[in-house]
Amino acid sequence: MFAFKVDDEIELRLLEERHAEEIFAVVDANRAHLRQWLPWVEEEVSASDAKDYIKKMRERFAAFTGMALGIWQQGRIVGAIGLVNIDLHNRWAEIGYWLDARAQGRGIITRACRALIDYTFDDLKLNRIVIRCAEGNYKSRAIPERLGFKLEGRLRQTIWLYDRFWDAMMYGMLADEWKAREQVSGD
Numbered sequence: 001m002f003a004f005k006v007d008d009e010i011e012l013r014l015l016e017e018r019h020a021e022e023i024f025a026v027v028d029a030n031r032a033h034l035r036q037w038l039p040w041v042e043e044e045v046s047a048s049d050a051k052d053y054i055k056k057m058r059e060r061f062a063a064f065t066g067m068a069l070g071i072w073q074q075g076r077i078v079g080a081i082g083l084v085n086i087d088l089h090n091r092w093a094e095i096g097y098w099l100d101a102r103a104q105g106r107g108i109i110t111r112a113c114r115a116l117i118d119y120t121f122d123d124l125k126l127n128r129i130v131i132r133c134a135e136g137n138y139k140s141r142a143i144p145e146r147l148g149f150k151l152e153g154r155l156r157q158t159i160w161l162y163d164r165f166w167d168a169m170m171y172g173m174l175a176d177e178w179k180a181r182e183q184v185s186g187d
């Protein structure tokens with residue numbers, strides 16, 4: 001099993017089909033919170049849908065085109081994070097994430113991102129990481145901003161959510177910039 005221990009509280013593990021019921025229960029309990037920014041929530045209506053998604057992501061991991069990790073906080077799944085796209089040729093990847101509403105406000109995603117970014121630059125040897133957020137998703141935008149990503153641009157009307165387009169705010173971090181930040185912060 002593939003796992004990163006982020007710190008004493010949080011662990012990231014590659015999602016496996018046997019986790020489908022537990023992760024579905026978290027999604028199901030958080031529909032109102034998640035659906036505003038994550039339209040796939042509407043289509044995940046059973047543990048079997050969660051299982052299909054995990055299976056697809058494991059196939060993508062085998063091909064190194066994606067990676068889905070569960071976030072365990074003190075033994076309980078509280079969300080997910082992953083590389084929703086990996087472009088090995090151009091050596092960049094895109095991070096996505098979500099969290100149980102009750103687990104918000106403790107820096108869990110910020111800490112999980114930091115660990116995933118270290119892995120992506122140090123182990124996968126990629127050169128660039130992006131995080132794309134809808135303009136109005138201020139909680140999500142705060143994560144790349146807190147981690148020192150550069151706001152590289154606004155992709156106009158890129159995200160369709162229910163009844164309207166949102167501009168996507170594109171944040172980027174380069175491997176050299178991340179290393180320089182680590183040296184300054186001593187992480």
Ligand SMILES: CC(C)(COP(=O)(O)OP(=O)(O)OC[C@H]1O[C@@H](n2cnc3c(N)ncnc32)[C@H](O)[C@@H]1OP(=O)(O)O)[C@@H](O)C(=O)NCCC(=O)NCCS
Pocket residue numbers: 033034037038097098099100103104105106107108109110111132133134137139140143
């Ligand atoms: C986006 C989302 C993951 C953000 O969750 P979050 O809890 O705000 O993010 P973090 O876990 O990084 O926590 C940051 C908060 O913890 C606080 N915090 C506490 N300890 C911290 C620490 N050690 N490090 C960083 N922040 C810490 C921060 O101040 C911040 O609080 P604030 O919102 O009051 O300013 C969550 O709101 C969510 O799941 N939204 C719906 C799905 C979604 O939008 N996904 C992203 C699509 S692009």
